[in-house]
Amino acid sequence: MTQHDTLFAKPLPSISDFCFDxxxxxxxxxxxxxxxxxxxxxLQTLPQLVSRYVQPNSNLYDLGCSLGAATLAMRKGxxxxxxxxxxxxxxxxxxxxxxxxxxxxFKSQIxxxxxxxxxxxxxxxNASVVVLNFTLQFIPQEKRNxxxxxxxxxxxxxxxxxLAEKVRHSDANMNDVLVDLxxxxxxxxxxxxxxxxxxxxxxxxxxxxxxxxDHMQRFQDAGxxxxxxxxxxxxxxxxxxxx
Numbered sequence: 001m002t003q004h005d006t007l008f009a010k011p012l013p014s015i016s017d018f019c020f021d022x023x024x025x026x027x028x029x030x031x032x033x034x035x036x037x038x039x040x041x042x043l044q045t046l047p048q049l050v051s052r053y054v055q056p057n058s059n060l061y062d063l064g065c066s067l068g069a070a071t072l073a074m075r076k077g078x079x080x081x082x083x084x085x086x087x088x089x090x091x092x093x094x095x096x097x098x099x100x101x102x103x104x105x106f107k108s109q110i111x112x113x114x115x116x117x118x119x120x121x122x123x124x125x126n127a128s129v130v131v132l133n134f135t136l137q138f139i140p141q142e143k144r145n146x147x148x149x150x151x152x153x154x155x156x157x158x159x160x161x162x163l164a165e166k167v168r169h170s171d172a173n174m175n176d177v178l179v180d181l182x183x184x185x186x187x188x189x190x191x192x193x194x195x196x197x198x199x200x201x202x203x204x205x206x207x208x209x210x211x212x213x214d215h216m217q218r219f220q221d222a223g224x225x226x227x228x229x230x231x232x233x234x235x236x237x238x239x240x241x242x243x
Contacts, residue, residue: 064135
């Protein structure tokens, strides 16, 4: 059963960089739903997008799969497609172990395998759909171009990259507006000022966000022919790039 997120509810003598350890695993579903506006809408739409771009006899990748929520959504989009499989990757062993338990709880004809490894070391082959759901933002910025390029190179023609990220507005004034709206969203979901400030301090060194323009340029540079933002709520956006 999912626990309530209280990781930052009490004053901490020192704040370490955020990491996806066992403590986070226990509260992750509650944390992400109360912290990421539109998260449920993104997950609910994934099956539609996957079904549009999945190809028979191909691989689908969930890079940064965490507890497997996107993997399960991708499975729904594959139900009418023959001989495809889903490969989930995460560099957190506690996340992968819990994700395996989640996947075992749902029967499906679509095989899904999970690997604990760095997604930068994951071979992308014969891919029709690749999902990066709030993952790229935790990758060092200097490595992001290479990762998107490797995804493109391992993708079949007509394949799709589905990328969801926290984003930064290129206009500092507008960015402040979006940040304030996001913080109000967290307050409305029960997070205190202490929790918001301590979580921000823990995550600021490990999550560096790009602008939407950065993402679109990266898609273009990699070779994607089409790209768009298909969903946005405050400073969180879901994007689609098609090879």
